[in-house]
Amino acid sequence: MIKRTGEVVLSVIGLVLALILQGAMTIVSFNFMTKTNTESGYQVFADNYEQAIRDAGVNLNDAPAARSIVDALHGFNTFFIVALIVVILLSILGIIFIVGNKKPVLAGFLFLFAGIVVILATFLVGFVPALLFLIAAIMCWARKPKRDAFSNF
Helix, strand or coil: CCCCCHHHHHHHHHHHHHHHHHHHHHHHHHHHHHHHHHHHHHHHHHHHHHHHHHHCCCCCCCCHHHHHHHHHHHHHHHHHHHHHHHHHHHHHHHHHHHHHHCHHHHHHHHHHHHHHHHHCCCCCCCCHHHHHHHHHHHHHHHCCCCCCCCCCC
């Protein structure tokens, strides 16, 4: 039986880093949503947005409206939460399948999918946890148990 300590450690570190990164993005997104849900909060955002557009030397007619920016950013709340839940589920299932060397190939695919979700959900910022998940997946596929000379008898 082969020990899978390396895969477990890499996947747990990747999960913790992904939780921190995606959790922070989710908190920022919810904070933005609660601030801009009120009329005064939206007005402050719109004023600052228009001032930033003017400071950049862009015509206000060429830039998207502040309301469309706020609506788009409100849509990210659901996206961040769903991505966070998916990463948690894939990682924990992968860890369950790799402990005891139950199903290493399936665990490798779960770690690969978790890495893809992390990299896409964090808009390429979460490359470190995604890389850890990818390394764990490759280790799951590449490491095979040693066969002794008497196993065929």
